[in-house]
Amino acid sequence: MERVLTAKGAATRQRIVEGAAQLIRERGVANVGLDDIRASTATSKSQLFHYFPDGKADLMLAVARYEAEQVITDQLPQLADLTTWRKWQAWRRRVIQIYDAQRAACPLSALTAQLGKADPTTREIVDGLTDEWTGYLATGVQALKDSGEIDPRVDVTRTAHAILSAVSGGATLLQSTNRLSYLEDALTEALDNMRRPRS
Amino acid sequence: MERVLTAKGAATRQRIVEGAAQLIRERGVANVGLDDIRASTATSKSQLFHYFPDGKADLMLAVARYEAEQVITDQLPQLADLTTWRKWQAWRRRVIQIYDAQRAACPLSALTAQLGKADPTTREIVDGLTDEWTGYLATGVQALKDSGEIDPRVDVTRTAHAILSAVSGGATLLQSTNRLSYLEDALTEALDNMRRPRS
DNA sequence: CCAGGAATGGACTGCTTGGTCCAGTGAGGG
DNA sequence: CCCTCACTGGACCAAGCAGTCCATTCCTGG
Numbered sequence: 001m002e003r004v005l006t007a008k009g010a011a012t013r014q015r016i017v018e019g020a021a022q023l024i025r026e027r028g029v030a031n032v033g034l035d036d037i038r039a040s041t042a043t044s045k046s047q048l049f050h051y052f053p054d055g056k057a058d059l060m061l062a063v064a065r066y067e068a069e070q071v072i073t074d075q076l077p078q079l080a081d082l083t084t085w086r087k088w089q090a091w092r093r094r095v096i097q098i099y100d101a102q103r104a105a106c107p108l109s110a111l112t113a114q115l116g117k118a119d120p121t122t123r124e125i126v127d128g129l130t131d132e133w134t135g136y137l138a139t140g141v142q143a144l145k146d147s148g149e150i151d152p153r154v155d156v157t158r159t160a161h162a163i164l165s166a167v168s169g170g171a172t173l174l175q176s177t178n179r180l181s182y183l184e185d186a187l188t189e190a191l192d193n194m195r196r197p198r199s
Numbered sequence: 200m201e202r203v204l205t206a207k208g209a210a211t212r213q214r215i216v217e218g219a220a221q222l223i224r225e226r227g228v229a230n231v232g233l234d235d236i237r238a239s240t241a242t243s244k245s246q247l248f249h250y251f252p253d254g255k256a257d258l259m260l261a262v263a264r265y266e267a268e269q270v271i272t273d274q275l276p277q278l279a280d281l282t283t284w285r286k287w288q289a290w291r292r293r294v295i296q297i298y299d300a301q302r303a304a305c306p307l308s309a310l311t312a313q314l315g316k317a318d319p320t321t322r323e324i325v326d327g328l329t330d331e332w333t334g335y336l337a338t339g340v341q342a343l344k345d346s347g348e349i350d351p352r353v354d355v356t357r358t359a360h361a362i363l364s365a366v367s368g369g370a371t372l373l374q375s376t377n378r379l380s381y382l383e384d385a386l387t388e389a390l391d392n393m394r395r396p397r398s
Numbered sequence: 399c400c401a402g403g404a405a406t407g408g409a410c411t412g413c414t415t416g417g418t419c420c421a422g423t424g425a426g427g428g
Numbered sequence: 429c430c431c432t433c434a435c436t437g438g439a440c441c442a443a444g445c446a447g448t449c450c451a452t453t454c455c456t457g458g
Binding site: 029030123126127130157158159161162164165166167168169170171172173176177178180182183185186188189190192193196197199 | 228229231277322325326329356357358360361363364365366367368369370371372375376377380381382384385387388389391392396
């Protein structure tokens with residue numbers, strides 16, 4: 001599976017993945033062919049198959065991995081340091097800023113919906129991203145509990161799930177309606193909710 | 200644009216739309232061709248173009264309209280009667296039941312992501328659905344305020360947006376991860392949040 | 399400096415698929 | 429009864445696209 005790559009080869013491969021990701025964000029995966037990627041990245045057909053022997057599916061998987069990684073790194077460092085209420089707010093602003101800027105598709109949902117949902121490799125990528133993201137959020141909720149900033153009766157997992165759902169849903173609706181308010185409102189509510197006393 | 204349709208013709212057209220919708224739910228829009236639809240609905244190529252003169256795009260739009268309508272009607276009558284807290288809970292159960300049953304794709308996000316996001320007709324369909332859905336939810340939140348079941352300081356629009364985002368995000372994550380807990384947790388939190396006293 | 403494998407260019411192929419065309423069939427209104 | 433027009437069947441076409449192949453160039457270690 002793994003081939004020997006020189007530094008130059010690795011650079012070309014990376015250029016292909018990033019160029020393909022860019023095109024897919026702009027036009028959607030259905031409207032991007034290998035020839036488009038070839039033209040956009042100044043490569044030739046044989047290079048595409050040299051670096052991705054299994055063809056388009058192989059390349060799309062690499063793009064999915066790249067985008068999944070981007071989703072997390074775009075939110076760093078805030079996502080990894082949710083230790084105080086103020087830092088949660090900073091993360092919230094960061095998330096809104098990211099999605100406001102890219103508008104287009106949340107790569108996560110775009111790729112999930114469009115690559116075969118049944119494909120186990122795709123599932124693995126998405127599951128990994130979801131778990132990692134949930135983990136960061138849960139750690140942050142727990143930190144607020146530990147420091148006494150929120151009610152100790154708060155259910156950590158459920159709260160983390162609710163917050164992630166808010167981001168995901170807000171991003172989906174942003175993409176559908178081009179209105180940012182869903183994401184803003186959903187995040188505001190989900191975060192405020194965390195601080196309200198339990199009954 | 201509008202052609203004369205006999206009763207028989209209308210039935211055939213409807214059979215095509217429903218069959219196409221079914222196939223798309225199962226396999227995703229990228230993996231459904233006109234020949235698949237033709238085979239699955241026991242029709243011929245010429246019928247497809249007879250009822251949808253502009254071809255595949257035309258048919259896909261009809262499917263989108265059909266699915267958007269389904270999203271609302273599936274939630275009736277509960278969605279239209281959110282006048283007490285118990286009825287909100289009944290709606291919540293209904294939503295979870297629907298998505299648990301269909302698992303596959305939320306037709307909304309599936310179609311949104313895959314048809315051209317830029318296409319104004321698609322946007323119109325999705326916007327209409329979103330607005331209608333938000334409207335039902337906002338009416339329900341207002342009803343609880345009017346009856347005194349929730350704090351009068353609750354922001355109706357923001358709450359409605361947060362709840363819709365919770366459903367959308369929960370559905371997206373269900374589709375991605377095949378786990379129902381995101382939707383359950385997000386809805387539980389969003390609804391509980393509505394009842395908590397404001398500060 | 400020279401082999402040998404990595405990297406690149408681009409022509410070519412075969413299949414899939416959206417879309418066209420025309421020849422028939424059938425049912426309802428005059 | 430029959431004439432018209434909606435309806436149906438399916439062969440056929442052309443374009444787009446993933447994937448193949450081979451010739452050529454580049455780079456690096458020995």
